[in-house]
Amino acid sequence: MASKDARSAKHADALALAENLRVVVGRFVRRIKAEAKTPTTAQSETLSLLDREGPLSVAELADRRGVRHQSMRLVAGQLEADGLISKTPNPADGRSQLLAITDAGRFELSRFRQARASQIARLIEERLSDEEKRTLEAAVRMIERLC
Numbered sequence: 001m002a003s004k005d006a007r008s009a010k011h012a013d014a015l016a017l018a019e020n021l022r023v024v025v026g027r028f029v030r031r032i033k034a035e036a037k038t039p040t041t042a043q044s045e046t047l048s049l050l051d052r053e054g055p056l057s058v059a060e061l062a063d064r065r066g067v068r069h070q071s072m073r074l075v076a077g078q079l080e081a082d083g084l085i086s087k088t089p090n091p092a093d094g095r096s097q098l099l100a101i102t103d104a105g106r107f108e109l110s111r112f113r114q115a116r117a118s119q120i121a122r123l124i125e126e127r128l129s130d131e132e133k134r135t136l137e138a139a140v141r142m143i144e145r146l147c
Contacts (some may be wrong), residue, residue: 036115042067042075047084049107055098057090064073084108 038044042065049064050056056064062072076099079085084105087097101109124133 001099018093032116032119036112038112038121042071043084044109044112046072046075046079047105047112050085051106051109055088055100057093057096059096060079061099079105103136126133 033041033044045065046061049061053064058072058076059069062069062078066073076085078100080087084102085099086102087099090096090098124136128136
């Protein structure tokens with residue numbers, strides 16, 4: 001019985017830690033994006049996906065991002081209007097088009113990433129001691145193990 005109680009307590013502790021991590025990381029990401037003045041998550045995730053995986057249809061993008069087709073179409077429309085993605089005919093399906101990141105899109109994606117990294121670096125330099133920086137480095141390695 002004591003063993004079951006110990007497992008239950010460990011699980012409760014892990015759940016509490018998981019929820020705290022989720023909340024803090026979410027707040028951190030939102031703050032960094034806002035302070036770095038980078039685009040919405042939908043836009044940056046779509047550009048990142050196209051950069052990593054190459055041309056995809058709106059349906060494939062929606063599926064990979066876990067959003068509705070209609071929502072993905074709106075995001076793609078704005079990215080196309082901004083010149084960050086382009087459309088080409090889909091050779092596998094004449095009824096659809098493939099979306100691809102443009103050179104301008106790659107440039108902007110790189111600029112967004114650099115702006116966010118610079119913002120994070122500034123906060124690390126301003127707010128953390130050398131010992132805290134080492135602790136953060138260890139925490140990053142631990143989080144990587146969870147991925």
